[in-house]
Amino acid sequence: MNFKVTDNVTYIGVDDKTLDLFESQYEVPDGMAYNSYVVKDEKIAVMDSVDARKTYEWLDNLAKALDGAAPDYFVVQHVEPDHSGSLKAVCEKYADMKVVGNAKTFSMLGQFFDLDLTGRTVVVKDGEELSLGKTSLKFYTAPMVHWPEVMMTYYAADKLLFAADAFGKFGTLDAEDDEGWACEARRYYFNIVGKYGAQVQAVLKKLSACEIAVICPLHGPVLNENIGYYVDKYNTWSSYEPEDKGVTIAFASIHGNTAAAARRFKEILESKGAEKVSLFDLSRDDMAEAIEDAFRYDRLVLMAASYDAGVFPPMLMFANKLVAKGYKNRKIAIVENGSWAPSAARTLKPIIEQLKDITLAEPVVTIKSSLKESDIPNLEKLADELVK
Ligand SMILES: Cc1cc2nc3c(=O)[nH]c(=O)nc-3n(C[C@H](O)[C@H](O)[C@H](O)COP(=O)(O)O)c2cc1C
Numbered sequence: 001m002n003f004k005v006t007d008n009v010t011y012i013g014v015d016d017k018t019l020d021l022f023e024s025q026y027e028v029p030d031g032m033a034y035n036s037y038v039v040k041d042e043k044i045a046v047m048d049s050v051d052a053r054k055t056y057e058w059l060d061n062l063a064k065a066l067d068g069a070a071p072d073y074f075v076v077q078h079v080e081p082d083h084s085g086s087l088k089a090v091c092e093k094y095a096d097m098k099v100v101g102n103a104k105t106f107s108m109l110g111q112f113f114d115l116d117l118t119g120r121t122v123v124v125k126d127g128e129e130l131s132l133g134k135t136s137l138k139f140y141t142a143p144m145v146h147w148p149e150v151m152m153t154y155y156a157a158d159k160l161l162f163a164a165d166a167f168g169k170f171g172t173l174d175a176e177d178d179e180g181w182a183c184e185a186r187r188y189y190f191n192i193v194g195k196y197g198a199q200v201q202a203v204l205k206k207l208s209a210c211e212i213a214v215i216c217p218l219h220g221p222v223l224n225e226n227i228g229y230y231v232d233k234y235n236t237w238s239s240y241e242p243e244d245k246g247v248t249i250a251f252a253s254i255h256g257n258t259a260a261a262a263r264r265f266k267e268i269l270e271s272k273g274a275e276k277v278s279l280f281d282l283s284r285d286d287m288a289e290a291i292e293d294a295f296r297y298d299r300l301v302l303m304a305a306s307y308d309a310g311v312f313p314p315m316l317m318f319a320n321k322l323v324a325k326g327y328k329n330r331k332i333a334i335v336e337n338g339s340w341a342p343s344a345a346r347t348l349k350p351i352i353e354q355l356k357d358i359t360l361a362e363p364v365v366t367i368k369s370s371l372k373e374s375d376i377p378n379l380e381k382l383a384d385e386l387v388k
């Protein structure tokens with residue numbers, strides 16, 4: 001699908017509607033867009049390619065946008081295969097085209113692809129510009145947003161930022177998104193980039209001198225109004241500040257009793273005035289949504305059945321994901337369930353202790369097999385601690 005972003009910039013990305021899981025783990029009910037752009041001045045630059053699943057559709061889009069011309073430069077902002085998967089094909093098709101990247105780009109490209117770029121590379125450094133004639137592209141390295149070689153590109157002529165994976169979201173461009181940009185952009189951010197908040201902060205700071213009217217990310221829609229809103233969201237997310245007040249309950253239940261306790265605990269929290277309580281069954285719901293809400297809200301409740309002297313595996317996976325994504329600066333409560341020797345809490349505690357700036361809410365509540373009325377006072381106490 002091609003469309004004009006500005007007079008000089010054309011969108012040439014593709015929608016992938018049949019992908020089962022993005023990065024082999026994220027559900028994409030609305031598919032995924034791999035974005036790519038052409039910048040036309042006296043010289044022509046192509047910004048990134050698309051996943052190998054869509055090479056031919058993308059090459060067609062590119063040919064249409066070029067309208068008989070040949071591209072001079074291909075800019076690799078990110079080597080990950082969802083963006084470089086069609087690089088070899090485009091390099092073969094346009095033999096005079098130079099490939100622009102930084103030093104890390106080229107060492108990593110060689111690891112992924114059998115590609116001879118001898119005499120065709122343009123190595124750029126942070127802050128360096130590439131003239132296209134009257135206008136130019138300026139490169140800003142953005143290490144670890146999301147990989148070490150990532151760079152963003154500022155096109156001052158149009159006050160336009162090519163933002164690599166930043167400001168992206170799940171879903172194709174034509175997907176109806178009633179929830180608005182933030183919902184799927186937040187799920188994308190925390191699951192994919194979440195660990196690298198400090199690096200996102202660093203690049204936002206670096207870019208603060210650039211006036212930005214348009215953001216062209218590598219996934220999701222082109223953003224061309226209300227830029228402050230999107231930058232604010234990224235500022236909040238990357239600083240690990242909770243975005244909203246609320247409680248996320250994530251539970252892992254084998255036979256349904258911990259699930260019933262979780263539903264009851266939700267009611268108790270709501271009756272005590274919790275602003276928002278969101279509930280996730282870690283065995284069945286999208287775990288990436290649970291991660292998203294855990295980061296979105298300021299309090300998190302982990303409720304889990306004990307399992308083989310440990311914790312039921314869906315919870316183990318969730319807790320380890322919190323560690324992997326650098327979860328911090330929140331209050332966490334634990335409710336465990338066990339039938340003979342409850343072990344969920346003592347398994348979860350050392351994992352949570354790896355997280356920074358976490359307060360463990362007291363008491364840790366233990367349920368024996370199923371929730372009894374005699375357990376309610378303990379849950380009430382924990383709820384009071386969470387809503388106070
Ligand atoms: C494979 C398996 C292993 C279990 N291991 C333990 C255990 O080590 N300690 C314990 O107290 N309960 C153990 N349980 C019991 C569960 O914790 C029990 O299902 C739970 O207390 C009831 O909650 P639920 O209905 O949410 O699953 C185990 C259950 C299963 C099926």
Ligand SMILES: [Fe+2]
Nearest residue numbers: 078080146165
């Ligand atoms: Fe990426």
Ligand SMILES: [Fe+2]
Nearest residue numbers: 080082165218
């Ligand atoms: Fe990507």
